[in-house]
Amino acid sequence: MTDAAAEPLISNDRGSSEEHDDHAIEPEVDESALVSPGVFIWTLTFCAGVSGLLFGYDTGVISSTLISVGSDLSSRPLSTLDKSLITSCTSFFALVASPLTGVLADSWGRKNVILGADVLFVVGALWQAFTGSVWGMIGGRSVVGLAVGSASFVVPLYISELSPSPFRGRLVTVSSLFITGGQVVAYVVGWLFSTRAHGWRWMVGLGALPAAIQFCLLQGLPETPRWLVKVGRREQAKRVLLRVYGGKGSDERDVKNLVNGVLRRVQKEIYDEEEAAGERAVPGAGKVGWRAKTARINDSFTQLIAVGGNRRALVIACMLQGFQQLCGFNSLMYFSATIFSLVGFRSPTLTSLSIAVTNFLFTLVAFHSIDRIGRRRILLWSVPIMIIGLALCSLAFNFVALPAQKAGVSQVTQGGIWPVVILAAMVTYVAGYAVGMGNVPWQQSELFPLSVRSLGSALATATNWGSNTLIGISFLPMMETLTPVGTFALYALVCCGAWLSIWRIYPETAGLSLEDVGGLLRDGWGVEKSVRERRRRRAERNGAEVVR
Ligand SMILES: O[C@H]1[C@H](O)[C@@H](O)[C@H](O)[C@@H](O)[C@H]1O
Numbered sequence: 318m319t320d321a322a323a324e325p326l327i328s329n330d331r332g333s334s335e336e337h338d339d340h341a342i343e344p345e346v347d348e349s350a351l352v353s354p355g356v357f358i359w360t361l362t363f364c365a366g367v368s369g370l371l372f373g374y375d376t377g378v379i380s381s382t383l384i385s386v387g388s389d390l391s392s393r394p395l396s397t398l399d400k401s402l403i404t405s406c407t408s409f410f411a412l413v414a415s416p417l418t419g420v421l422a423d424s425w426g427r428k429n430v431i432l433g434a435d436v437l438f439v440v441g442a443l444w445q446a447f448t449g450s451v452w453g454m455i456g457g458r459s460v461v462g463l464a465v466g467s468a469s470f471v472v473p474l475y476i477s478e479l480s481p482s483p484f485r486g487r488l489v490t491v492s493s494l495f496i497t498g499g500q501v502v503a504y505v506v507g508w509l510f511s512t513r514a515h516g517w518r519w520m521v522g523l524g525a526l527p528a529a530i531q532f533c534l535l536q537g538l539p540e541t542p543r544w545l546v547k548v549g550r551r552e553q554a555k556r557v558l559l560r561v562y563g564g565k566g567s568d569e570r571d572v573k574n575l576v577n578g579v580l581r582r583v584q585k586e587i588y589d590e591e592e593a594a595g596e597r598a599v600p601g602a603g604k605v606g607w608r609a610k611t612a613r614i615n616d617s618f619t620q621l622i623a624v625g626g627n628r629r630a631l632v633i634a635c636m637l638q639g640f641q642q643l644c645g646f647n648s649l650m651y652f653s654a655t656i657f658s659l660v661g662f663r664s665p666t667l668t669s670l671s672i673a674v675t676n677f678l679f680t681l682v683a684f685h686s687i688d689r690i691g692r693r694r695i696l697l698w699s700v701p702i703m704i705i706g707l708a709l710c711s712l713a714f715n716f717v718a719l720p721a722q723k724a725g726v727s728q729v730t731q732g733g734i735w736p737v738v739i740l741a742a743m744v745t746y747v748a749g750y751a752v753g754m755g756n757v758p759w760q761q762s763e764l765f766p767l768s769v770r771s772l773g774s775a776l777a778t779a780t781n782w783g784s785n786t787l788i789g790i791s792f793l794p795m796m797e798t799l800t801p802v803g804t805f806a807l808y809a810l811v812c813c814g815a816w817l818s819i820w821r822i823y824p825e826t827a828g829l830s831l832e833d834v835g836g837l838l839r840d841g842w843g844v845e846k847s848v849r850e851r852r853r854r855r856a857e858r859n860g861a862e863v864v865r
Pocket residue numbers: 376493496497500641647650676754755756759785
């Protein structure tokens with residue numbers, strides 16, 4: 318247990334005179350003057366982002382591993398059941414890990430969960446590399462699943478709690494860049510080692526290296542200021558914030574004012590939550606004992622469900638994560654080589670690299686524009702591109718003769734334009750996905766107030782992995798029963814549902830402080846209010862006259 322866990326949830330500092338002053342003054346923090354994130358915050362983001370690389374690498378490497386294993390495991394070729402178990406145990410254990418580590422991230426801290434995930438990444442990678450049996454491989458992939466599940470929720474949380482609000486979207490997107498970059502690396506490594514004897518052992522074992530490096534790098538990095546305030550280490554939080562907002566050439570007094578403002582804002586949020594929790598503990602009662610208050614605050618799950626704003630945040634976060642997977646993207650990630658071989662491409666593995674590369678390049682576009690365009694707007698623009706890609710793909714499959722027998726096993730030779738149309742349609746779909754759906758859901762932590770941020774993000778991440786498992790299991794059977802035409806049409810339909818839901822309930826959170834997002838969802842979905850507010854801020858920035 319860390320010393321933090323032994324400290325009270327709310328600092329004793331809170332009773333200090335400074336604290337009373339803080340509450341007397343309404344916190345006004347203007348971060349809009351910040352021009353760019355400093356070296357310190359970039360370093361933090363990149364070190365934490367390595368987990369994304371591991372997430373991408375370990376999910377991407379499986380397709381080439383499966384075709385290279387041969388009879389190396391249990392001295393026999395892999396059966397279909399072996400392959401399904403080896404593939405899906407990772408997402409299943411990621412699903413199990415995310416809610417568990419959601420609780421751990423509150424008591425151990427965000428950074429310690431990342432460090433724990435690193436240990437699991439190393440153990441899982443070496444386990445796979447040295448195993449001699451199918452069950453050993455399943456064991457190793459399951460440990461990797463635990464690591465991926467923890468890292469996939471805690472890294473965006475860590476980055477978003479450390480980022481100044483004007484850059485939060487972009488900095489969280491860095492972790493998506495690492496994920497998609499990791500998938501490209503996995504495809505390339507898979508291709509390089511696929512011709513070597515026992516090359517698959519290198520493919521899976523290499524995952525240990527970045528994890529070990531990250532473990533060392535993170536030793537020198539801090540916890541998030543929000544978590545530090547929450548566990549009562551206000552002075553430490555202040556030191557971290559001074560490094561986040563300070564930097565070469567910055568005015569010391571401006572930085573101090575900003576840091577004090579941010580600290581007040583975080584403490585005010587904790588104070589308000591404590592008050593609200595205390596009042597709810599004994600409805601209608603005047604005074605509530607500290608035991609009841611503390612019990613109530615600790616009961617994050619009840620708070621998440623019972624408080625309207627928290628519940629709305631959970632609905633939005635789970636909805637986005639669910640749609641991110643149910644739109645079918647990972648069926649391409651896992652099976653694009655199979656699809657390309659079905660429609661007759663001579664080098665399906667190389668062709669499928671185009672999917673991974675497109676995903677990476679368009680995540681770069683998102684990185685560049687997510688804070689300027691906004692999360693909601695980027696989704697409302699990009700989901701229709703996904704729909705067009707999927708609809709075209711479904712249409713094109715009408716003109717491609719597929720083998721009547723089991724989809725995903727046989728190969729036919731095709732000619733003509735339609736296989737190329739399918740490839741172009743898939744690339745269009747992936748481009749649309751990478752710009753919005755592939756990364757916006759990972760902004761999930763910003764939707765939740767501090768008291769339920771960790772648990773809420775963890776449950777949304779579990780929704781992601783649950784839906785991921787579903788897509789992985791159902792894709793090949795759907796290609797058989799619904800045919801490719803029906804399968805891709807169904808994904809297009811899911812995207813239509815996603816667009817409508819986003820339009821209806823997802824407010825614009827770009828540029829808002831983490832504490833302000835909570836206010837937005839307090840009394841409703843806040844969509845109109847958020848769009849109006851964003852327009853007002855943009856007009857203000859452009860120097861136009863603002864009409865309220
Ligand atoms: O954000 C990531 C990214 O889009 C990956 O390419 C995808 O494989 C993951 O499932 C998703 O969570």
